[in-house]
Amino acid sequence: MDTNRLSKAITDILNNQVKKEAEAAQIYLSYATWADSEGYAGVANLLFRHSGEERDHMMKVIDYIQERGGRAKVTALSAPPKDPKNLQECFEKIFQHEVDNTNAIYEIVSLSHDEKDWATWNFGQWFVKEQIEEETLVMDLLDKLKIAGGAKATSESLLYLDSKIGQQDDDADLARDASVESPQ
Incomplete structure (x- = not known):
């Protein structure tokens, strides 16, 4: 009996996100080692932790695909971008990377909405x-x-x-959590 609850299109876009999250982990890891070698131990610490967080995101997507009866795929990763020239460029590159990842997440949510795949929409x-x-953290x-x-x-x-x-x-403070008593 076929228990796969994901369409091919949803499976493909989720597997692409697995790769994106793995590459994000590599980018953060690469920039963390750069920051550490430049003497920015605090920045390196934050980026090393975020590398692990991106791997956690990858695992969430893998687990979701498998849980829904699909087949997660692990593929080759692109090399991380070259080292930034300075801290400003490092943060700008990270921000652009996060914006690109946000757009990929929006594509998943949009496709799941179009397909009326409410489980994937909710997961997204x-x-x-x-x-x-x-994005807020990097801003x-x-x-x-x-x-x-x-x-x-x-x-x-x-x-x-x-x-x-x-x-x-x-974690960054979000507008959705603000109140009159605690604006930030």
Whole structure:
């Protein structure tokens, strides 16, 4: 008996997301090693943790495909992009990567809606929220770097920023959680 509850199109787009999440883990890992070699231990710490988080996302998608009777596929990964020139470029590249991943998640949610695959649509909502957090987190990093002086930040500012980034939580404050008593 065939127990697969996923269409071929849904299976294909989810398997593509498996690859995207694995590549995201590699990108974060690559940038973490770059940051560490540049002396940004705090930034490296954050990026190493995010590499693991992206692998967790990959596992969620693999598990979902398998749980719904489909067959997850593990494929070859693209090489991570070249090292950034500075912290500004690092954060900008990470932000662009997260925006691209958000668009891929939207494609999954859109296709599942079109196919009336409500289980996959519901599964995708967790990733929609996660991408809001991911983009917000990187925008906050970019804002902090801008306040520190951006690409022209002094060594002292970068040292302070790096220490603060290393101590910050991995989750960003979201508008959906704000209230009058706790706006951020």
